[in-house]
Amino acid sequence: MERYSRIAIILHWTIAALLAFQISLGWGLEEAGARGFAAFQLHKSIGISILVLTLARIAVRYWKPRPAPMEGGLTGALAKAVHLGLYVFMLGGPLTGWALVSTAKVTVPTLIFGTIPLPHLPLPHGVHEAAENAHGLIAWIGIALFLLHVAGALRHHVLMRDGLIYRMVPARSLGMMLALIAAIPAGLFLGKAILPKGVAASAPAAVADNAAEAVDMAEANVADAAAGNVVEAVADNAAEAAEEAPAGPPPVWTVQPGGKIGFSVTNDGDTIAGGFSRWTADIVMDPDHPETASISVDIDLASASVGDPTQTSMLAGDEFFGVAAHPRAKFVAKGAEKTGANSYRAKGTLTLKGVSKPQAIRFTLSGTGLKRKVEGTGTIARAAFGVGNGDSSGGLAPNVSLTFAFDAAGKLP
Template identity: 25%
Template sequence: MSSPVSSPAPVVSRQNTTLHYGSVAKVFHWLTALLMLAVFPLGYFATDLAHYIQSADFDGAQATLNRAARLFSLHKTLGLTLFLTALLRILWALSQPKPVPLHPERRLETLLAEVVHWLLYGSLVAAPLTGWIHHAATTGFAPIWWPFGQSLPFVAKSEGVAAAFGGLHWLFVWTLAVSLALHIAGALKHQIIDRDATLRRMLPGSAPAVEQQTDVTHGVAPMMVALAIWVMVLAGGGALGLYAPHSHGPADHADASDTSTTPPAPSGNWVVADGTLALTIVQMGSEVRGQFDQWQATIDFEEPEAPGPAGTVTVTIAIPSLMLASVTDQAMGPDYFDSSTYPTAVFSAEILKLADGYVADGTLRIRDQEVPLRLPFSLDLQGDAAVMTGSVEVNRLDFNVGRGVMDEGSLAFAVGIAVDLTANRAR
């Protein structure tokens, strides 16, 4: 190694040199730091509030829901900003010379510093990107406030996709947090113990005078070590089951032998072979779609020659089986469906053939309220097979659902119900 030679403090420029960071790299560095200092606490407090909303202690206060939505929206918006900033920072770094370490003789320390840098750069991209994909795959409230980013190409609205990337996001966030802590500890060690210019050459202002050093090249070793750490982190996430859909409430734990939540076996002269019972609400201006996984229909139907009575139908629905994206647990709460007290809903109606189409005219009971309801539907009869499609809107307030939320901007009164089923004549 050549003897160190003192170099005068250079004039600050936009470009990096082998000894100093330029002004552009410094701006990217400190902008990234500020964004991380904002994103981390926002994510923590938003998640903590979400856990409270999902708990039995939550009183259904709309102010709490609005605060959670604002925190999540701000977290997502700044997270997307962090992602774009990290990409620009990496592109700039690739176009610039990298300042050499000030203590090249400390090979292990230099290697570890480079590994931490690889982990940091990777996490800065992976953590917000996985969070963005999780947002795009989830139907729910708390939108991103940028005029773009609500959805992503090739990312379907899917509970499985949302769960997988939610788990990945959690892992990458913690990897970023640990890498950041190690990076800060290293900078403080250089400043307090070594008393060198490692930290000062990243600070704004004129570049400090440093000694010319011989570069130490570790080749691909730091990157390979970082990749090995990533593999271990991802494998650990799989072992913990972080990529699988998680329970969203009582529906996921319902015992098939529990008659309080399981609809009775169907009877009648038609048997449902397949179908969906879907629900659509509008929360914070965004549609949230879901469906009931457990329901049974008892259908007695005979096609009349002329308009008039055609039979009866009774649909029994297991309320805890509702899957309503990110607000499932909230919907089960006492101010909404109150599924622990009212585990079933029942629609009983007379089927009428009209001059054009059909209608099921009867009542819908949800919670302790029974309300008249007419469900128009179309019916395609092909011998002993039938395909039925119908939809209707109801007012949630008629059923005492969400009485604590009287602001339609937060939660619309109208709730859409859609039924699609295929049935076969019983033999």
């Protein structure tokens, strides 16, 4: 029996498995909401892959000779119509999806499998609804054509027993045929399996930490309002410190390599966590006399990352950090207070995205002498700084949790 070329066979079953995966995955994306961000990115990557493979399949169709049709008449014409419809589906589905994301109100970059940037189509936003409707309609038509194609293959193999399906199998082997067919339900299963299962457990302990840090932030705001401004609050601290002078000049601390500043925020129940890879800190403080503290931390906002390339690239935009206009964030505090045996709290000012607001942090010191380990937390009300001010941020929690940890070596002046 004359068969399709080996490359045509490979493309046929690969596209079929990917279509099954794509249909299964796409069905659950609307319910997944923000929790399905990674799955949505994969859906786009698979869609473009199907588009490329379909173009290759069309090229092979005209490059390599095909077996002659086994039926004519009405059934032959129906088979040709189904094949033509499937090609429209395989091209139209990815293209309307591409148009959909290119015209969405929320601009989300597309990175194919997290690496290759896909430019948006130069289409007006007004076609978004039409693209969305067409994408959904094509999906349903594609499912119907898919089922007709399978039904036709089964008719030939089971009822007519003409072995037609073996034309799309590398060898006349029942085991190989079944293995290739099994790729279809496998794709359906995997598409469903990668969807998020319920709401991720954002631990109660993390919620408690957020609440405690929110109290710190509120205290800082109240203190600022009562005193009039941060400068007056610092002056009050300095006046109190003068009553109990430190034993000597406070040490100057140098942050050692390997330190981390991280952040996390819940998004529709899931937690997005990331950090900054570039930052510096200037610290002067006597742990026994924390009122001597002078803390300045400078953060390169362009170094922010959340692990996912697409979401990371969005952080630099105006909706979040606005790196082009405000490349750096800075926290400055004068003086600190002891809250426990090795625990401290510093109230200062955070400048982020051109806005300066009171900010409190808590930290602990471990170690002795001029070798200390610093670990701390803070809570930032993102809306006060215009962070997360767009449509894609609707599911973000109002407070962002901050964590930091580093080793520091002290030196007496």
